[in-house]
Amino acid sequence: MSACIQVLTTAGSEAEAEAIAAALLDARLAACVQTVGPITSAYVWQGERERAAEWQCLAKTEERLYPEVEAAIRAIHSYEEPEIVAIPILTGSPGYLAWIGANVRD
Numbered sequence: 349m350s351a352c353i354q355v356l357t358t359a360g361s362e363a364e365a366e367a368i369a370a371a372l373l374d375a376r377l378a379a380c381v382q383t384v385g386p387i388t389s390a391y392v393w394q395g396e397r398e399r400a401a402e403w404q405c406l407a408k409t410e411e412r413l414y415p416e417v418e419a420a421i422r423a424i425h426s427y428e429e430p431e432i433v434a435i436p437i438l439t440g441s442p443g444y445l446a447w448i449g450a451n452v453r454d
Contacts, residue, residue: 350410365403378407379451
């Protein structure tokens with residue numbers, strides 16, 4: 349079993365977040381994608397402070413699939429430079445971690 353990770357991205361609309369989730373699940377690049385929102389993001393972009401309503405996607409997958417997960421997100425995403433970060437899952441319920449592995453592609 350590969351190490352499990354959670355990949356986070358934000359989207360500018362609920363529809364875009366749902367499209368990202370569907371693409372990752374349909375390609376078996378993630379076992380689960382939770383969408384949360386709207387959230388408020390405050391950030392600096394091109395030297396200006398910005399504030400936007402966004403939807404966050406939290407994808408549970410395996411580290412070995414990260415390059416494909418990132419590519420799938422970029423193929424759909426409307427942002428010039430979207431947030432796409434992976435956080436290692438250091439530990440967790442053995443059954444849940446095994447479920448992630450069983451529900452992503454080989």
